[in-house]
Amino acid sequence: MxxxxxxxxxxxxxxxxxxLFLSSFLMVFLTEMLIMILFAISFNLLFGYTGLLSxxxxxxxxxxxxxxxxxxxxxxxxxxxAFVTGVVAAAIAAWIIGYFxxxxxxxxxxxxTLAFGMMVHTIIWKWDRLTGGADGLVDIPRPNLNxxxxxVDLSSINSYYYFTLVLVAIALFVLWIIVNSxxxxxxxxxxxxxxxxxxxxxxxxxxxxxxFVISGFFCGLAxxxxxxxxxxxxxxxxxxxxxxxxxxxxxxxxxxxxxxxAVGSVIFMYLKEIISGYTELWMIYLGAILIGFVLFLPxxxxxxxxxxxxxxxxxxxxx
Amino acid sequence: MNVLEIRGxxxxxxxxxxxxxxxxxxxxxxxxxIIGPNGAxxxxxxNVVTGRLSPxxxxxxxxxxxxTGLPPYQISRLKLNRIFQITNLFPELTVYENIKVxxxxxxxxxxxxxxxxxxxxxxxxxxxxxLGIIGLMDKKDSLCGSLSHGDQRLVEVGVxxxxxxxxxxxxxxxxxxxxxxxxxxxxxxxxxxxxxxxTILLVEHDMSVVxxxxxxxxxxxxxxxxxxxxxxxxxxxxxxxxxxxxx
Amino acid sequence: MTFSTFFAFxxxxxxxxxxxxxxxxxxxxIYGVLRILNLAHGSLFMLGAFFTFQLTHWFGNFWYAxxxxxxxxxVAGILMERIFLRPVYGxxxxxxxxxxxxxxxxxxxxxxIFWGVAFRTATEPKVLxxxxxxxxxxxxxxxxxxxxxxxLVCIFIWILLTKTxxxxxxxxxxxxxxxxxxxxxxxxxxxxxxFGIGAYLAGLSxxxxxxxxxxxxxxxxxxxxxxxxxxxIGGLGSIPGALIGSLLLGQLNSFGTLxxxxxxxxxxxxxxxxxxxxRPKGLLGEEVG
Numbered sequence: 001m002x003x004x005x006x007x008x009x010x011x012x013x014x015x016x017x018x019x020l021f022l023s024s025f026l027m028v029f030l031t032e033m034l035i036m037i038l039f040a041i042s043f044n045l046l047f048g049y050t051g052l053l054s055x056x057x058x059x060x061x062x063x064x065x066x067x068x069x070x071x072x073x074x075x076x077x078x079x080x081x082a083f084v085t086g087v088v089a090a091a092i093a094a095w096i097i098g099y100f101x102x103x104x105x106x107x108x109x110x111x112x113t114l115a116f117g118m119m120v121h122t123i124i125w126k127w128d129r130l131t132g133g134a135d136g137l138v139d140i141p142r143p144n145l146n147x148x149x150x151x152v153d154l155s156s157i158n159s160y161y162y163f164t165l166v167l168v169a170i171a172l173f174v175l176w177i178i179v180n181s182x183x184x185x186x187x188x189x190x191x192x193x194x195x196x197x198x199x200x201x202x203x204x205x206x207x208x209x210x211x212f213v214i215s216g217f218f219c220g221l222a223x224x225x226x227x228x229x230x231x232x233x234x235x236x237x238x239x240x241x242x243x244x245x246x247x248x249x250x251x252x253x254x255x256x257x258x259x260x261x262a263v264g265s266v267i268f269m270y271l272k273e274i275i276s277g278y279t280e281l282w283m284i285y286l287g288a289i290l291i292g293f294v295l296f297l298p299x300x301x302x303x304x305x306x307x308x309x310x311x312x313x314x315x316x317x318x319x
Numbered sequence: 320m321n322v323l324e325i326r327g328x329x330x331x332x333x334x335x336x337x338x339x340x341x342x343x344x345x346x347x348x349x350x351x352x353i354i355g356p357n358g359a360x361x362x363x364x365x366n367v368v369t370g371r372l373s374p375x376x377x378x379x380x381x382x383x384x385x386x387t388g389l390p391p392y393q394i395s396r397l398k399l400n401r402i403f404q405i406t407n408l409f410p411e412l413t414v415y416e417n418i419k420v421x422x423x424x425x426x427x428x429x430x431x432x433x434x435x436x437x438x439x440x441x442x443x444x445x446x447x448x449x450l451g452i453i454g455l456m457d458k459k460d461s462l463c464g465s466l467s468h469g470d471q472r473l474v475e476v477g478v479x480x481x482x483x484x485x486x487x488x489x490x491x492x493x494x495x496x497x498x499x500x501x502x503x504x505x506x507x508x509x510x511x512x513x514x515x516x517x518t519i520l521l522v523e524h525d526m527s528v529v530x531x532x533x534x535x536x537x538x539x540x541x542x543x544x545x546x547x548x549x550x551x552x553x554x555x556x557x558x559x560x561x562x563x564x565x566x
Numbered sequence: 567m568t569f570s571t572f573f574a575f576x577x578x579x580x581x582x583x584x585x586x587x588x589x590x591x592x593x594x595x596i597y598g599v600l601r602i603l604n605l606a607h608g609s610l611f612m613l614g615a616f617f618t619f620q621l622t623h624w625f626g627n628f629w630y631a632x633x634x635x636x637x638x639x640x641v642a643g644i645l646m647e648r649i650f651l652r653p654v655y656g657x658x659x660x661x662x663x664x665x666x667x668x669x670x671x672x673x674x675x676x677x678x679i680f681w682g683v684a685f686r687t688a689t690e691p692k693v694l695x696x697x698x699x700x701x702x703x704x705x706x707x708x709x710x711x712x713x714x715x716x717x718l719v720c721i722f723i724w725i726l727l728t729k730t731x732x733x734x735x736x737x738x739x740x741x742x743x744x745x746x747x748x749x750x751x752x753x754x755x756x757x758x759x760x761f762g763i764g765a766y767l768a769g770l771s772x773x774x775x776x777x778x779x780x781x782x783x784x785x786x787x788x789x790x791x792x793x794x795x796x797x798x799i800g801g802l803g804s805i806p807g808a809l810i811g812s813l814l815l816g817q818l819n820s821f822g823t824l825x826x827x828x829x830x831x832x833x834x835x836x837x838x839x840x841x842x843x844x845r846p847k848g849l850l851g852e853e854v855g
Contacts, residue, residue, distance in 0.1 A: 007711060058359055068545040100843060112843070115798075115835045115838040116839060118835045119839070181435055185436050193409050193559045196407050197420075198392045199392075200395060240787070244663075251664050284675045287667075287671035291650060293663075310571050
């Protein structure tokens with residue numbers, strides 16, 4: 001059954017070759033999409049696999065973004081240094097926030113993550129001496145990537161695209177291993193019946209926290225990529241509507257299959273960016289599609305296809 | 320040596336004393352059934368012993384170690400395990416995964432974050448062995464939630480087996496089962512008790528099962544123990560009859 | 567700090583509290599009965615504000631807006647409930663959120679089509695402009711009006727829920743839908759009516775808030791999160807809880823600018839977090855009314 005991974009190889013080749021035939025505008029769009037895919041799939045580790053709905057994940061994305069930007073702007077323009085700092089900061093934030101949140105279940109968990117997410121937003125927005133307030137960070141540099149033996153020029157659209165592609169691919173690979181490991185199996189058991197799992201001898205709270213931190217770590221990476229990509233960031237990336245994006249991308253694509261949120265991200269972003277180019281009414285279309293999905297395709301697109309192809313019905317998240 | 324020692328156990332829910340002072344000892348390998356009318360406190364007793372609830376007062380010692388008030392996952396790791404009254408498994412994991420996650424938990428291998436689950440390991444061998452014992456090898460890739468009630472009970476047994484318990488609490492394991500399935504369940508429990516020397520605490524309403532397999536019967540009513548002895552003694556006990564008839 | 571300064575701040579807090587309460591009570595009522603967290607609730611608020619702008623623009627008369635706009639919002643709410651929300655009642659919460667988020671986007675775009683992206687303003691009616699003397703303090707008449715309306719709404723809701731048959735049906739349906747059905751209550755109709763009331767309240771809050779702030783496109787997402795924080799603090803489904811939460815938030819916003827400037831907003835979320843960790847059901851639990 002080697003052809004199982006054929007599509008993946010084809011996709012990777014396609015992604016490597018895109019700069020040859022796509023316009024600059026589309027390359028920018030594609031880069032942003034890769035970042036959002038990482039955001040959504042990292043989020044889904046906690047949502048689809050561990051069964052915890054967080055409505056505050058923009059906190060980690062924005063912390064990763066702002067810390068990376070601040071390091072590049074004010075400390076030292078080194079991509080590795082900035083990225084590592086940004087991601088570690090996001091992970092630490094996830095540890096602190098997660099410590100409190102994993103004590104709660106279900107809707108209360110969601111509400112607490114929302115509260116923390118908005119706290120982070122307020123801090124970013126109001127601590128203007130550090131973060132630039134409502135104006136945000138501007139002119140974030142994109143220095144050459146110093147890899148000891150050689151330097152990579154990241155200033156062009158295509159080179160930053162490849163940089164993003166490599167990091168996202170590595171991150172997704174690591175996440176994939178985690179999800180398919182013994183630990184990943186335990187996480188899915190946490191999702192299915194966390195109470196029962198206690199009686200099997202697993203400290204459920206600790207597993208949830210670890211999942212939370214890993215999720216925050218990779219969301220922080222997505223945020224770190226975002227800053228130098230856009231070159232300026234504002235507090236809106238910490239607002240609750242940003243937290244809602246990976247939730248809905250995951251629901252659209254499907255939460256129970258590893259790459260499914262990527263499909264949801266593509267749909268979401270396509271509607272947001274491309275349609276808004278054609279018509280002012282993109283929000284109506286997006287709204288209508290979201291509504292349609294809920295009414296007709298509760299397993300997400302991939303869930304729907306999976307059901308049709310394999311005849312196996314995965315339940316809806318939350319049931 | 321006593322496997323389980325319960326001293327002066329009290330559990331109050333507000334003004335209601337669900338357990339009103341219980342002292343019980345259980346010896347290694349003993350097969351005890353706990354019976355009593357509804358509301359006698361049997362399930363509450365199980366909940367307190369397994370850590371799901373914390374007692375209002377009193378102590379519980381397991382193999383000499385004080386486990387009073389410990390969280391359920393720590394008690395489970397000490398190999399004090401339980402089978403639930405209602406099917407309480409992992410519905411969207413396959414039968415194989417249900418057993419495997421328990422095996423991994425017992426072997427303390429669940430934190431292996433970089434070990435791909437599909438690479439063959441000793442845990443897989445043990446999982447297959449248990450699947451063979453409970454007879455569900457042919458259904459190992461079915462989602463647990465899609466199985467029949469009886470088959471799910473078997474998975475429950477499989478999970479219990481995989482934990483290698485020293486003391487196993489079974490809360491109405493034959494609930495909702497027909498005669499054939501009940502027999503099979505009874506056989507399993509017997510095998511555990513006789514072959515693997517697991518100490519058994521069984522809560523059952525099916526009296527034929529209780530009286531045929533138990534070495535010892537403890538009778539509870541209204542949160543207290545009213546009788547404790549072998550099946551013959553219990554059958555003749557006046558207080559027991561009162562408790563059941565007066566219900 | 568002098569009494570008059572203190573009192574002015576207090577009244578400011580009370581004014582905000584009342585606009586918060588009106589919208590929060592609608593949100594909590596809807597949750598209490600329908601068990602739906604309506605993300606589009608802030609959108610109805612926004613519609614109320616924009617309608618107010620439009621109606622005062624056309625007719626030069628705030629009172630038309632006060633009477634008409636909430637009803638228009640109620641109708642919009644009823645349409646929303648019948649067409650979109652009916653099919654999703656049984657679904658898990660993430661899907662309800664997705665759906666109401668879609669509705670929120672839809673309404674936001676409709677508002678953008680009609681009114682564009684510019685900030686709008688609405689002025690209060692002449693009768694209520696200027697200041698009046700309250701306990702020796704000179705304070706805007708319009709704000710007092712808002713406070714009075716808020717109190718009236720409070721009383722009205724209390725009477726509705728405790729003294730009328732309709733209120734009894736609401737309370738029955740919020741604790742147990744099956745029982746309510748068994749009692750012969752037409753539950754679907756009740757749900758629509760409750761949603762309509764909630765939408766009316768959201769719209770009314772928008773109308774009242776219109777002269778006090780700039781009317782703009784981001785109102786929906788900001789208002790819903792504030793209303794939600796209040797409802798969580800007060801207790802999902804509890805109207806008295808919404809009142810307490812609103813008063814708290816109102817005074818926090820007012821005095822907060824004095825003592826903890828800039829970060830006063832964060833304290834609302836801190837409080838929300840504390841409540842969730844200590845008493846997740848909120849200050850006043852889960853019953854409606």
